[in-house]
Amino acid sequence: MSEPLKFTYSVDGDNFTSAGQASVQVKKVLRRLGLDPETIRRVSIAMYEGEINMVIHAGGGEAEVLIHEDCVEIILRDKGPGIADIEQAMQEGFSTAPDNIRSLGFGAGMGLPNMKRYTDDMQIESQVGVGTTITMRVNL
């Protein structure tokens, strides 16, 4: 099996208005590779939600996208506060986002559920005070 194509992006934690740049870049790459539009949509939305989470909660982080023969793998790593109760965080509507984020239309408690909805597999590893790593896979 050939080596996967690998792309890494740094997610700027201070700049909420530029959030999504990595996802838009990934979308362009996937388009160039000729993936089908619905797969591209699923990957880019899942990654954007993850990016937004890193900006809101973790002061940024890094995103790695690996394009394998049979799937697209997205790994999001941050050194934020961690998620104390993952099961609770996965519930639609549960959010710890501050009011200023809500006024922008985010913080509805749909980020993690959307990431799960649009991917075929999602694993969350999180340690309070250390950080969170989320690995998502969308099958091709």
Next chain:
Amino acid sequence: MTVQTLAGLDGFCALTCPQPDREICGAYVGDLLSWVMGRAEADNVWITIMTNVNIVAVAALADVSCIVLAEGVKPEQSVLDTAEAKGVNILQSARPIYETAVLLAKTV
């Protein structure tokens, strides 16, 4: 129907239309961005009153055909510039959200 045709109809106008030939298929109404990303479908018209720059990213990633800003709300020029650069169509309707959606349903 294309976005350009919609923009030419009474009640709608284009604020920026870098992809006028995009076909419209259905519509979604909502202001909570993650909700929109979870529920809107590709080629939908997205009706909202949100005007911050994140709507451009949401529209691009959710692959909607255009954003329609209801209630006559207008984003800052920088948002329109970003939309133009990212190929996101933004239209405006002076009517409230419900009336905009009804008008859209009658014409599309």
